[in-house]
Amino acid sequence: xxxxxxxxxxxxxxxxxxxxxxxxxxxxxxxxxxxxxxxxxxxxxxxxxxxxxxxxxxxxxxxxxxxxxxxxxxxxxxxxxxxxxxxxxxxxxxxxxxxxxxxxxxxxxxxxxxxxxxxxxxxxxxxxxxxxxxxxxxxxxxxxxxxxxxxxxxxxxxxxxxxxxxxxxxxxxxxxxxxxxxxxxxxxxxxxxxxxxxxxxxxxxxxxxxxxxxxxxxxxxxxxxxxxxxxxxxxxxxxxxxxxxxxxxxxxxxxxxxxxxxxxxxx
Amino acid sequence: xxxxxxxxxxxxxxxxxxxxxxxxxxxxxxxxxxxxxxxxxxxxxxxxxxxxxxxxxxxxxxxxxxxxxxxxxxxxxxxxxxxxxxxxxxxxxxxxxxxxxxxxxxxxxxxxxxxxxxxxxxxxxxxxxxxxxxxxxxxxxxxxxxxxxxxxxxxxxxxxxxxxxxxxxxxxxxxxxxxxxxxxxxxxxxxxxxxxxxxxxxxxxxxxxxxxxxxxxxxxxxxxxxxxxxxxxxxxxxxxxxxxxxxxxxxxxxxxxxxxxxxxxxxxxxxxxxxxxxxxxxxxxxxxxxxxxxxxxxxxxxxxxxxxxxxxxxxxxxxxxxxxxxxxxxxxxxxxxxxxxxxxxxxxxxxxxxxxxxxxx
Amino acid sequence: xxxxxxxxxxxxxxxxxxxxxxxxxxxxxxxxxxxxxxxxxxxxxxxxxxxxxxxxxxxxxxxxxxxxxxxxxxxxxxxxxxxxxxxxxxxxxxxxxxxxxxxxxxxxxxxxxxxxxxxxxxxxxxxxxxxxxxxxxxxxxxxxxxxxxxxxxxxxxxxxxxxxxxxxxxxxxxxxxxxxxxxxxxxxxxxxxxxxxxxxxxxxxxxxxxxxxxxxxxxxxxxxxxxxxxxxxxxxxxxxxxxxxxxxxxxxxxxxxx
Numbered sequence: 001x002x003x004x005x006x007x008x009x010x011x012x013x014x015x016x017x018x019x020x021x022x023x024x025x026x027x028x029x030x031x032x033x034x035x036x037x038x039x040x041x042x043x044x045x046x047x048x049x050x051x052x053x054x055x056x057x058x059x060x061x062x063x064x065x066x067x068x069x070x071x072x073x074x075x076x077x078x079x080x081x082x083x084x085x086x087x088x089x090x091x092x093x094x095x096x097x098x099x100x101x102x103x104x105x106x107x108x109x110x111x112x113x114x115x116x117x118x119x120x121x122x123x124x125x126x127x128x129x130x131x132x133x134x135x136x137x138x139x140x141x142x143x144x145x146x147x148x149x150x151x152x153x154x155x156x157x158x159x160x161x162x163x164x165x166x167x168x169x170x171x172x173x174x175x176x177x178x179x180x181x182x183x184x185x186x187x188x189x190x191x192x193x194x195x196x197x198x199x200x201x202x203x204x205x206x207x208x209x210x211x212x213x214x215x216x217x218x219x220x221x222x223x224x225x226x227x228x229x230x231x232x233x234x235x236x237x238x239x240x241x242x243x244x245x246x247x248x249x250x251x252x253x254x255x256x257x258x259x260x261x262x263x264x265x266x267x
Numbered sequence: 268x269x270x271x272x273x274x275x276x277x278x279x280x281x282x283x284x285x286x287x288x289x290x291x292x293x294x295x296x297x298x299x300x301x302x303x304x305x306x307x308x309x310x311x312x313x314x315x316x317x318x319x320x321x322x323x324x325x326x327x328x329x330x331x332x333x334x335x336x337x338x339x340x341x342x343x344x345x346x347x348x349x350x351x352x353x354x355x356x357x358x359x360x361x362x363x364x365x366x367x368x369x370x371x372x373x374x375x376x377x378x379x380x381x382x383x384x385x386x387x388x389x390x391x392x393x394x395x396x397x398x399x400x401x402x403x404x405x406x407x408x409x410x411x412x413x414x415x416x417x418x419x420x421x422x423x424x425x426x427x428x429x430x431x432x433x434x435x436x437x438x439x440x441x442x443x444x445x446x447x448x449x450x451x452x453x454x455x456x457x458x459x460x461x462x463x464x465x466x467x468x469x470x471x472x473x474x475x476x477x478x479x480x481x482x483x484x485x486x487x488x489x490x491x492x493x494x495x496x497x498x499x500x501x502x503x504x505x506x507x508x509x510x511x512x513x514x515x516x517x518x519x520x521x522x523x524x525x526x527x528x529x530x531x532x533x534x535x536x537x538x539x540x541x542x543x544x545x546x547x548x549x550x551x552x553x554x555x556x557x558x559x560x561x562x563x564x565x566x567x568x569x570x571x572x573x574x575x576x577x578x579x580x581x582x583x584x585x586x587x588x589x590x591x592x593x594x595x596x597x598x599x600x601x602x603x604x605x606x607x608x609x610x611x612x613x614x615x616x617x618x619x620x621x622x623x624x625x626x627x628x
Numbered sequence: 629x630x631x632x633x634x635x636x637x638x639x640x641x642x643x644x645x646x647x648x649x650x651x652x653x654x655x656x657x658x659x660x661x662x663x664x665x666x667x668x669x670x671x672x673x674x675x676x677x678x679x680x681x682x683x684x685x686x687x688x689x690x691x692x693x694x695x696x697x698x699x700x701x702x703x704x705x706x707x708x709x710x711x712x713x714x715x716x717x718x719x720x721x722x723x724x725x726x727x728x729x730x731x732x733x734x735x736x737x738x739x740x741x742x743x744x745x746x747x748x749x750x751x752x753x754x755x756x757x758x759x760x761x762x763x764x765x766x767x768x769x770x771x772x773x774x775x776x777x778x779x780x781x782x783x784x785x786x787x788x789x790x791x792x793x794x795x796x797x798x799x800x801x802x803x804x805x806x807x808x809x810x811x812x813x814x815x816x817x818x819x820x821x822x823x824x825x826x827x828x829x830x831x832x833x834x835x836x837x838x839x840x841x842x843x844x845x846x847x848x849x850x851x852x853x854x855x856x857x858x859x860x861x862x863x864x865x866x867x868x869x870x871x872x873x874x875x876x877x878x879x880x881x882x883x884x885x886x
Contacts, residue, residue, distance in 0.1 A: 299853065312796070320831075322644060360790065370677070444687060447736045448735070
């Protein structure tokens with residue numbers, strides 16, 4: 001059995017009046033690709049932020065490679081820098097993720113914060129820009145990028161640190177089909193066994209394509225875990241957690257059909 | 268009110284930069300200490316917001332439109348230090364990028380609008396709102412008053428900066444090198460526009476936003492209401508009897524504004540045409556002007572202007588009271604009267620909105 | 629300044645669109661090839677600043693006029709159309725300052741000469757600023773401020789402000805446009821004011837939300853409160869040459885205008 005990268009035990013997190021996560025137990029293994037499935041409000045974004053130590057659990061334990069993630073741990077610069085380099089989170093909205101004046105600055109931000117030497121930063125940024133084919137955008141401000149370009153820059157800005165854990169929040173949301181397939185290909189290419197990937201999404205196709213394990217969340221609680229192929233086919237379960245809905249439509253012939261609306265995906 | 272380049276001498280500009288710098292550094296240090304990492308994105312977003320708000324064309328009572336700076340709103344939501352920084356940043360971007368306001372004048376503009384404006388707005392708001400509940404009617408009045416007074420204080424400071432230029436800086440021939448109007452022209456010229464249109468715009472924005480936030484997002488008002496009663500019951504409109512002590516304190520605050528003018532040595536330039544023709548007057552002028560003899564005839568423009576200002580307030584003072592300080596005090600009192608009128612107007616608006624429409628707009 | 633029949637939303641949308649347009653134009657000009665565009669931003673900023681200060685300090689009119697003339701030549705050499713400067717800078721400066729300066733001719737001793745000073749100074753300084761901004765991309769300009777010892781945190785915040793200006797402008801425009809399309813007929817003053825205040829309030833709430841999210845994004849990439857900037861363009865010898873040109877110009881103005 002591979003090492004556990006993350007181990008969550010009875011994690012509870014409350015945001016204002018809402019219990020976002022309740023009695024959550026989770027184990028993420030090294031090199032695994034996990035899809036956190038759930039409807040909006042199920043707590044999957046919150047869980048990602050708990051994993052990225054942006055939120056700290058109210059009760060319960062959150063461990064990264066055996067180290068407890070609590071506020072006290074992050075008071076240490078050394079630990080904080082180490083963690084931030086090793087775990088990266090791609091936010092859902094590129095507008096939130098791209099806060100620097102130019103693409104070059106954006107990619108350089110992480111290394112700069114971690115106090116890397118100047119020359120190393122420049123080299124690393126150049127090579128990442130090559131790899132993601134965004135070198136021609138180096139001096140472009142984020143508001144002049146297309147949706148797909150923004151997403152590529154957002155992912156690149158996290159990968160420039162070469163994290164061993166990559167967390168992604170709805171990576172294909174609001175992307176046109178071409179950009180969506182680009183991102184999916186990119187994520188597929190990142191699988192070299194060593195990198196651990198956790199994706200929060202309500203897109204069943206994405207889960208099916210990328211993940212080797214699905215974790216289903218329902219209103220802050222764990223509803224199911226298992227093989228993507230099984231979960232995706234369990235329409236009763238998916239209906240219960242609001243990931244699919246009954247779709248009513250009328251054909252030209254006048255026949256009315258009703259069936260669960262999802263897209264079966266063949267390989 | 269954004270002062271362009273060329274209106275203020277280098278000495279004035281440097282002084283204003285020097286005056287602003289300690290406030291900038293203090294504000295930054297304080298924000299970093301209390302908010303640590305949140306400061307950076309919060310200030311950036313807020314200064315972008317104030318920049319945009321400065322472009323809103325606000326409809327004003329009377330059928331005109333005006334622009335507000337948003338300094339009171341910033342002070343109420345962010346507190347005085349956050350407001351100082353975010354308004355300053357918005358002003359810097361306006362000057363550098365959009366050419367609105369001069370680069371050498373950034374220090375002066377920030378001092379007038381961002382620093383003095385924010386501090387005054389915060390003080391007035393806290394003074395008037397006191398311990399009232401977050402949703403209290405009194406806070407809306409407090410916000411309106413804060414906006415009005417702050418913007419007029421900013422305008423007054425700008426007017427003083429302008430007005431001092433001809434007194435201090437002229438070329439070999441005696442022509443003013445920078446802003447050419449002395450205090451007694453600069454001040455009324457600037458204040459008229461701000462006591463009316465710009466001031467009202469600021470009032471409308473500040474009062475309106477606070478009223479909106481009370482219903483939609485009251486948490487944003489909590490930063491500047493540490494002693495507020497956290498009750499869910501909305502306070503009924505404050506009666507005059509209850510708020511009278513507050514107005515008295517406000518009056519004291521206003522009474523202090525002429526002190527700034529008097530200490531700037533405004534006696535120079537405040538002569539009447541009569542002073543030019545009699546002997547003692549001429550000697551006084553000469554002594555005060557570095558022994559330069561005043562022209563034998565009353566400067567044509569000065570006489571004309573004197574006539575213009577004979578009514579209603581002859582150079583701010585009743586004929587029998589030639590003291591400039593008292594005259595300015597009277598103007599400040601008139602300003603206060605206008606503030607009270609504006610607040611009454613607004614509470615009337617609020618009451619009508621509550622009773623009439625009966626809901627959130 | 630009387631209210632036209634266009635409502636608050638309409639007028640504000642126009643102002644916002646103009647601002648975006650202006651910024652877009654500035655960006656485009658800054659990226660084209662030309663004399664000034666080829667100069668390092670830090671030295672350009674310092675050089676232009678020196679000349680602006682000299683112009684403001686000058687007690688003679690001729691040096692100011694000379695700088696104005698030289699600026700026009702520089703603009704032409706940088707491919708910046710003089711008409712662009714005229715509309716963006718001269719017309720507003722002349723209108724604004726003209727209105728202020730005109731009465732001084734009658735009211736103040738030596739008023740005409742004073743008006744000349746005021747006008748020439750404000751127009752020349754505004755032209756210099758415009759040259760700076762039209763020929764330099766904003767991020768480079770900000771990094772130039774670092775060279776003038778402006779604290780890194782301030783530069784970082786300014787950079788983020790510029791970037792989020794466009795986000796919030798878009799949100800503001802969408803919001804105003806949707807309100808405009810939903811209101812039928814002319815609103816009363818009070819209704820318009822409430823709408824304006826509500827618009828500002830909504831923007832405020834969303835801005836605070838945005839700042840919280842951005843804060844998390846920054847934390848996630850290792851932000852601990854300190855700001856750093858990276859300048860990745862070296863200063864070349866021709867940059868120093870240009871800077872020397874600015875310095876000499878400033879010194880001459882100081883000398884002849886003393």
